Amino acid sequence: DGGITQSPKYLFRKEGQNVTLSCEQNLNHDAMYWYRQDPGQGLRLIYYSQIVNDFQKGDIAEGYSVSREKKESFPLTVTSAQKNPTAFYLCASSIAVNQPQHFGDGTRLSIL
């Protein structure tokens, strides 16, 4: 079955530590996205990538970094510069921009 796989499901970060969230898709989609969801708020865009080796900042990119070396993979690194990283992180993909986005099941990041 085609889909988007996010791992791990739960992640804990120590102060000063960088952590990386994995997102893999086998839908052959060109575009991929990372969102952050906080309680009672809508999703906010962190980064997006329209094609391999290209990515753009979203609304809240500070303290985060990404790479897009392969079409199937779009990992997100939460750096120590992100002072409030506790949130639910969602990865999505679409066949192209302006097409419906398909979502993974998310990673919940907490601070130790």
Next chain:
Amino acid sequence: KQEVTQIPAALSVPEGENLVLNCSFTDSAIYNLQWFRQDPGKGLTSLLLIQSSQREQTSGRLNASLDKSSGRSTLYIAASQPGDSATYLCAVGLTTDSWGKLQFGAGTQVVVTP
């Protein structure tokens, strides 16, 4: 800046009652509007997508309408079931960017009681 609002934030209905969920947006220059369902601790599942040129979309018990001039969309779920309990989010596709960036509402949490 486009703002998307969903009111109420939560509602509870008895099984069998029709559900009416509201979404409002401040800028009518949208590319499309999408309704999603989110179960607790899960990702989003797309329910319906309405292009800016369309007035409504239907899928089974679900019907979504779009009125760009008034900045509103409504999701109707007929004959609700306990399995419809979830959070429903609307998202507006913006035209201000060269790609279809989505602006999300905060969602309406729905509980359908048996």
